Structures are given as C-alpha cells and as structure tokens.
Amino acid sequence: MSAALNPAERGCGATLQEQAYQSLRTAIMCGRFVPGHALTIRGIAEMLGTSLMPAREALRRLVAERALELLPNRRVSVPKMTPARLEELAAARLALEPLAAVRALPAIDTECLTQLQRIDAEIDAALAAGEVERYLLKNQAFHLTLYRAGHSQVLIPLIESLWLQFGPFMRMMLGRIGASYVLDRHVEALDAITRRDALALRLAIEGDIRDGMGSIGQEELLRLYRAGS
Amino acid sequence: MSAALNPAERGCGATLQEQAYQSLRTAIMCGRFVPGHALTIRGIAEMLGTSLMPAREALRRLVAERALELLPNRRVSVPKMTPARLEELAAARLALEPLAAVRALPAIDTECLTQLQRIDAEIDAALAAGEVERYLLKNQAFHLTLYRAGHSQVLIPLIESLWLQFGPFMRMMLGRIGASYVLDRHVEALDAITRRDALALRLAIEGDIRDGMGSIGQEELLRLYRAGS
DNA sequence: TCCGGCAGATTGTGATCACATTGTCACGAA
DNA sequence: TTCGTGACAATGTGATCACAATCTGCCGGA
Structure with missing residues (x-):
C-alpha cells in the first residue's frame, strides 16, 4: 500500500492538506485502495511525508464527501460496496x-x-x-x-x-x-x-x-x- | 452573533468536533448566520467554549458539505444566494x-x-x-x-x-x-x-x-x- | 481630498505533544 | 484446547504554539 500514492500527483501551489486530499482522492478514484481497508492518520501522514495535520484534514474531508467511511471506532476505512x-x-x-x-x-x-x-x-x-x-x-x-x-x-x-x-x-x-x-x-x-x-x-x-x-x-x-x- | 448558538443544542456524548458541527449545522439551517458573514476558527471556538481544533474541524466539514464557502483568502463565510x-x-x-x-x-x-x-x-x-x-x-x-x-x-x-x-x-x-x-x-x-x-x-x-x-x-x-x- | 505604504492585529496552516480509548497478542486458568 | 485477562502498542482527539499570509487602520505625501 505504500506505493499507492504517486508523489507527482501532489500539487505544489496549494496547502499541504489540499495536496494530501488530491493524492488520496486520485487514489480512491482509481480504486487503489481495496474496499474495507482501514486508513489511519499516521499511516497517511507517513505515506505522504507530512505531519498528522494535513493527513487528518484530508481524511475527514473525504469522509464528509462520503468517499471514505467513519466507523463507530472513529476509524476511517474504504467503504465496501453492497x-x-x-x-x-x-x-x-x-x-x-x-x-x-x-x-x-x-x-x-x-x-x-x-x-x-x-x-x-x-x-x-x-x-x-x-x-x-x-x-x-x-x-x-x-x-x-x-x-x-x-x-x-x-x-x-x-x-x-x-x-x-x-x-x-x-x-x-x-x-x-x-x-x-x-x-x-x-x-x-x-x-x-x-x-x-x-x-x-x-x-x-x-x-x-x-x-x-x-x-x-x-x-x-x-x-x-x-x-x- | 455571540447569541447565535444555543448551548443546549450541543450534544453531550460525542466528540467536541461533532458537538461543534451539530451546533453550527443547526444554526446554519435556521438561518441564524446572515449570508456573506465571515466565520473564523477562533471566533467559533470562543463561541463554543472549545479550543481551535473542534472549531476548525467543524468548519472544514461544513465547507466540504457545501454549507459554508471557502474564499480564496482561505477564510470561511456563509455563502450568498444568487x-x-x-x-x-x-x-x-x-x-x-x-x-x-x-x-x-x-x-x-x-x-x-x-x-x-x-x-x-x-x-x-x-x-x-x-x-x-x-x-x-x-x-x-x-x-x-x-x-x-x-x-x-x-x-x-x-x-x-x-x-x-x-x-x-x-x-x-x-x-x-x-x-x-x-x-x-x-x-x-x-x-x-x-x-x-x-x-x-x-x-x-x-x-x-x-x-x-x-x-x-x-x-x-x-x-x-x-x-x- | 485622495491615494500609497507601513506597522500592528488577525487569521489560517502546520507541527508537536498529552491523553483517553481501542485494538492486539501473549499468557495462564478452566 | 479454549476462553478470559492482562499488559503493551496503536490510534483518534484535543490543546497549544510558531509562523507566514492577510487584513486593517493610520499616517504622510501628492
């Protein structure tokens, strides 16, 4: 999963959280994340080479847009399709x-x-x-x-x-x-x-x-x- | 504007950012915020009696849900209707x-x-x-x-x-x-x-x-x- | 009078840390 | 063997701070 994100897809002019959002969004749209897989703030932060804040904001934004799912455990995962x-x-x-x-x-x-x-x-x-x-x-x-x-x-x-x-x-x-x-x-x-x-x-x-x-x-x-x- | 939020509308069992989100959401839905008015993180935090984090998360979530608008200045405001x-x-x-x-x-x-x-x-x-x-x-x-x-x-x-x-x-x-x-x-x-x-x-x-x-x-x-x- | 520029205040962004909750896994009793 | 139970690790939440960008208001010059 560590190769799921292409650094070239990260924009350069915007904020870090915007870059993180775009990276994750593209990855999701391409189906690089398997449904059911859990995404952690620290994992995303490490994957993108940023601190926790941009990863947290990007994840929560994608949850708000229904691209990701917020489990009762407060953990974020790729929704399964039914x-x-x-x-x-x-x-x-x-x-x-x-x-x-x-x-x-x-x-x-x-x-x-x-x-x-x-x-x-x-x-x-x-x-x-x-x-x-x-x-x-x-x-x-x-x-x-x-x-x-x-x-x-x-x-x-x-x-x-x-x-x-x-x-x-x-x-x-x-x-x-x-x-x-x-x-x-x-x-x-x-x-x-x-x-x-x-x-x-x-x-x-x-x-x-x-x-x-x-x-x-x-x-x-x-x-x-x-x-x- | 400081009386716009009713503390009783804030839930008690969830996270602070969830309470902040619900407060703001209700206020928006009732039209207590005039269109065009700017909302600042620190202002919302003070209004709700929390730190910056819950206010920031709630604002960004409402922006993602298109309830609020992110201006080019990175400031959040209530959208004007056209x-x-x-x-x-x-x-x-x-x-x-x-x-x-x-x-x-x-x-x-x-x-x-x-x-x-x-x-x-x-x-x-x-x-x-x-x-x-x-x-x-x-x-x-x-x-x-x-x-x-x-x-x-x-x-x-x-x-x-x-x-x-x-x-x-x-x-x-x-x-x-x-x-x-x-x-x-x-x-x-x-x-x-x-x-x-x-x-x-x-x-x-x-x-x-x-x-x-x-x-x-x-x-x-x-x-x-x-x-x- | 009007406009440009400078200083102070305000604001969003990002980083780091503390803490409570949850998940994980090995160990030991039934 | 199987099921609790404990400790340890991992995770989300929230707080606080530093910093750069932006806004505001005042002052001076044209």
Whole structure:
C-alpha cells in the first residue's frame, strides 16, 4: 500500500492538506485502495511525508464527501460496496447526470467540444492499450468536463461525491469483466452535442450510466458482495 | 452573533468536533448566520467554549458539505444566494427528493406514518404561532423523516447537503413573504402515503418544493440578490 | 481630498505533544 | 484446547504554539 500514492500527483501551489486530499482522492478514484481497508492518520501522514495535520484534514474531508467511511471506532476505512448501495448510486447518477448534461448543453462551445473529443480519443486509446487506471481517470474527465461546462455550483459537487463513492468499485468491476468489453457511449453523446439535441444527449448519458453500472449481472454482484464481506 | 448558538443544542456524548458541527449545522439551517458573514476558527471556538481544533474541524466539514464557502483568502463565510444558485438548488431538489420519497414509500410503516403526521401537526402549530425557526426545523424533520424511511445511504447525504445550502436563504424568504402565506402541501403527501400512491407522493413532493423555492417572483429574487451583494 | 505604504492585529496552516480509548497478542486458568 | 485477562502498542482527539499570509487602520505625501 505504500506505493499507492504517486508523489507527482501532489500539487505544489496549494496547502499541504489540499495536496494530501488530491493524492488520496486520485487514489480512491482509481480504486487503489481495496474496499474495507482501514486508513489511519499516521499511516497517511507517513505515506505522504507530512505531519498528522494535513493527513487528518484530508481524511475527514473525504469522509464528509462520503468517499471514505467513519466507523463507530472513529476509524476511517474504504467503504465496501453492497448491492443496495450500488443500486442507489445508479439511481442517483441517473437522476443527476443527465440533468447536468442537458443543463450544460447550451454552454458547450466548440472549444469545449473539441476538448471532449480529445478526451474521448484518449479513452479509446487507454481501452485499446488495456490501461485501466488511465481509462478510469479519462472517463471521469469526460463526464466532469461535460457537466462543468454548465458552471453548476450545486450539481457538480453532488456528482463528484457520487463518482468518489463509485470509483473504488469500478476498478474491481473492470478487473472482472475486462476492459475490452466496455463499449463507447460517448460518441453518441458527442453526436448529440453537435446536433444540440438535448433529448439525445440525455439518452446517451443515461445509456452510458446504465452500461457502466448495470453491466454486471445481479448474481455476479451478489458474488462480489459475499466475497468482499 | 455571540447569541447565535444555543448551548443546549450541543450534544453531550460525542466528540467536541461533532458537538461543534451539530451546533453550527443547526444554526446554519435556521438561518441564524446572515449570508456573506465571515466565520473564523477562533471566533467559533470562543463561541463554543472549545479550543481551535473542534472549531476548525467543524468548519472544514461544513465547507466540504457545501454549507459554508471557502474564499480564496482561505477564510470561511456563509455563502450568498444568487438567482442562478437558487434555481440550481431547486432543480437538484426536484431531481432527488421525489425520487427518495418514492423509494422510501414501501418502507413506511404505520409508526413512521404517525410520526410524520405528528411532525406535520407541529409544523401547523409553528406556522400558526409564527415561530419561524421551529417551522424551519420541523419542516426539515418532515422531509428527512420521510426520506430516511428508505434507509438510503446515498440519497440522504446528498439531500442533506442541499438543505444545508438552502437553509440560510429560506429564513430570509420567510421573513419577506411572511410565514402565514405558506400553504401546507404535506397533507397531500401524507394522503398519498396512506393510499400507497407513488405517483401522487411524487407530485406532492414536487409541489412542495416548487411552492417553497418558487414562491418568490423573479423580480424579488433579483432584488434580494442585489441587496445581498 | 485622495491615494500609497507601513506597522500592528488577525487569521489560517502546520507541527508537536498529552491523553483517553481501542485494538492486539501473549499468557495462564478452566 | 479454549476462553478470559492482562499488559503493551496503536490510534483518534484535543490543546497549544510558531509562523507566514492577510487584513486593517493610520499616517504622510501628492
């Protein structure tokens, strides 16, 4: 676990607690922490080479954002995924992300669109190369770049919280079903954006979420759940 | 501002930072902090009679939950409401709360229903007595009791974050339009629950949100915005 | 009158330490 | 062997302090 954090991912201009937060956040989003694993303040501090304070603040912030879990023992751990929680996450994503996408649609200019196309190309490249971690980061970048175009101050943080909760599990999922199976719904979204078709964009985002969250059958989900607990 | 916090609202069994968080959270939800007001760590610590640490943790947690705002100066302040943000909050509430209500509907037993009816009676009493703060707390209790019946681990925190963001502004709104104007959509919801009518429940919650968020006309909203800034 | 700059006060950040609670593991009795 | 029980280690919480950045108010010059 000591190699879980890449020092290069730590920012340099912000405070130490911000750097610690970004490091942990990226690690969580990439699924580098196995669900159920306990994270200690001193362990994180040593891992990042800081004192207790930045590690403590970063951990508590991630707990507040529901990326980490605060056990009754006051210890912090990576939450385990349950079938009920996964289903809830899918429902929440379906409620928020198509809404954010449609609201952002009028604000997407050509510059933003080309950026989205570039990210999509990187996604395809990552998939072709089998680079799971890069795929996860770029897939997240695609969605958040799209939603952020609407400059939502409210929806974006909610969606980011959902992705933080779903991130660790997506890595497990991809490892099981294989990254090659992932099909690219993003081209449909890009096509809908160029046509300024709100309904098509909504359907594309919905389809992408359903593909991502529902590609595992219920039986496999239960098996993962039992194996995880 | 020193009388903003009621010591009786501070819990006794939890950690100091948890007590500080609950105190601040209640104060924010009741709108006791005016938007734009700056909150300092030392000020909160002195207000609560603790050292810097619990105040710091509570403030940062509320920032993470979007109840408070972190200015570029690294100072914490109560966010000002803008027309765009209010509209976004309404959209997010409309996306999440009817969903949470419908999902909770099958799990609402008679005990929960009677509790909801009791809370609704308290809401009416608070409205009749003109007790704004009690109305705000009980109105929040009604919604969250309803949603919590579904034992959502994902939707509830998202909705709580939205209420934390909307709370300070609701107090201002009620002060302007007068509490007597508020009409009670909760009876429709209770009726839908007893009939196990999911669609009617969805419509009742949607109506309640629209009444609450839209009762101010756009012109008054703009006036408030300009006055606030 | 107005604007720039300087000194003091205020504030957030980070580090370090003390302490109570909890977890861990070996030892010994049933 | 198995289950308590004790001591030791590990951990979170909270307090206090140092320091750099920021804010505030005053003064002097244009």
